Amino acid sequence: MIDLNDLLEQVWPIAAQQALATEAVGLKHALGRVLAQDVFAELNVPQHDNSGMDGYAVRSAEIQANNRFQVSQRVPAGTSPQALQPGTVARIFTGAPIPPGADCVVMQEDVVVNEDATVTFTALPRPGQWIRRAGEDISTGQVVLAKGTRLDAVHLGLLASIGVATVAVARRLKVGVMVTGSELQNPGQHLQPGQIYNSNEYVWCGLLETMNAVVRSVGVVPDNFQATCAALESLADCDAVISSGGVSVGEEDHVKPAIEKVGQLRSWKVAMKPGKPIAFGHIDRQGGGQSWFFGLPGNPVSSAVAFQLIVKPFLGLLEGQREGEVDWRLRVRKVQAAFDWLVPDSRREEFLRVDVQSNSASLFANQSSGVLTSLARTSGLVRLAKGQQVKTGDWVDYVSYQDLMK
Ligand code: AMP
Ligand code: MG
Numbered sequence: 001m002i003d004l005n006d007l008l009e010q011v012w013p014i015a016a017q018q019a020l021a022t023e024a025v026g027l028k029h030a031l032g033r034v035l036a037q038d039v040f041a042e043l044n045v046p047q048h049d050n051s052g053m054d055g056y057a058v059r060s061a062e063i064q065a066n067n068r069f070q071v072s073q074r075v076p077a078g079t080s081p082q083a084l085q086p087g088t089v090a091r092i093f094t095g096a097p098i099p100p101g102a103d104c105v106v107m108q109e110d111v112v113v114n115e116d117a118t119v120t121f122t123a124l125p126r127p128g129q130w131i132r133r134a135g136e137d138i139s140t141g142q143v144v145l146a147k148g149t150r151l152d153a154v155h156l157g158l159l160a161s162i163g164v165a166t167v168a169v170a171r172r173l174k175v176g177v178m179v180t181g182s183e184l185q186n187p188g189q190h191l192q193p194g195q196i197y198n199s200n201e202y203v204w205c206g207l208l209e210t211m212n213a214v215v216r217s218v219g220v221v222p223d224n225f226q227a228t229c230a231a232l233e234s235l236a237d238c239d240a241v242i243s244s245g246g247v248s249v250g251e252e253d254h255v256k257p258a259i260e261k262v263g264q265l266r267s268w269k270v271a272m273k274p275g276k277p278i279a280f281g282h283i284d285r286q287g288g289g290q291s292w293f294f295g296l297p298g299n300p301v302s303s304a305v306a307f308q309l310i311v312k313p314f315l316g317l318l319e320g321q322r323e324g325e326v327d328w329r330l331r332v333r334k335v336q337a338a339f340d341w342l343v344p345d346s347r348r349e350e351f352l353r354v355d356v357q358s359n360s361a362s363l364f365a366n367q368s369s370g371v372l373t374s375l376a377r378t379s380g381l382v383r384l385a386k387g388q389q390v391k392t393g394d395w396v397d398y399v400s401y402q403d404l405m406k
Helices: 004-016 153-161 200-210 225-234 255-262 300-318
Strands: 022-026 055-058 068-075 088-092 104-107 111-113 119-121 143-145 166-170 174-180 214-221 240-244 263-269 277-284 290-296 333-337 349-357 360-363 380-384 395-400
Touching (some): 055 068, 255 263, 255 277, 290 300, 349 395
Antiparallel strands (some): 055 088, 055 104, 068 119, 111 119, 277 290, 349 380
């Protein structure tokens, strides 16, 4: 058996060494894609000192209570002001550039407009108030987003704010999916005696789509050596292939021998619960090259957890996703157990499905690896060491599904 951490340290670096081809895409098509280059700012944001309020731009030293000031210019956003004439003030609006000479803005709530159109200030201003400084958000030359960032909606806004219209990103990953099991029937079909519905394909395809992968699924493959080899070969042009079920050593488990035939196999029993047998390797392509392969267990919870813990980060690394230094450990934080538990096995660590509300982790009652509701009704996994004893109130390691999907 191999510890999960050791497995991750062996498998992830393989993906980190690869460099995927890149392509230029418009910002509106860049959501979820991984940046292939650092993006530098070629301008300051904001470009000019500008007003943070609707009000009056003034020379603060000139302002005294009860004095009347002429309004010498009007500066709406999108215009370019004149220098402020001494002894006068400028009407100004949020976002408009500060006229040269003015050193602060008085908000209009602190100003009375007299009948003769002069203005009187009811509060004395501080120099600098309500001015948003040029470059206070982003300054010219700064790296705004680093290579390896997976772009979210705010990142797109940030790029737009510096005028970037297209970015270089890794091309989309092509990921093949197959689910093995002669008992599997697809939703929408009638179940024959002994059949169950195929759910793994839907979990994986959904997760892969949220990662922007191009998914090619061949669906259900019966438990048969030839059919398994044929399915694997048909997916060989993908960057990676994921298959569920059939990775144990029973007579009906054909995935490992099939991989040995069509490529190369490394397999492990991972010292974790749920989801211990995992096959890894590659499928050889006819014209040369290879596709990475993961064979995960068929149990719905094991397959989803193994996907999130092992495969998803691997695919992210293949795409070039990085967060500064690559962190091989899982992003855990501490939460307080609202349950008692003893990890029954002294050789395997255990991941428990829990729901965390304000740092308190409640255990989902049924922890069987076949129970998909245990994933649907929880927020993440508590990670317990081999043989660990937990008492209510103990602080334990927790990794949220949300963090796993980042
Ligand atoms: P296996 O790893 O092939 O021994 O499968 C373990 C368990 O997971 C069995 O009860 C299977 O029926 C179930 N299973 C396998 N594949 C799927 C799937 N695609 N969807 C739902 N359950 C599955
Ligand atoms: Mg099976």
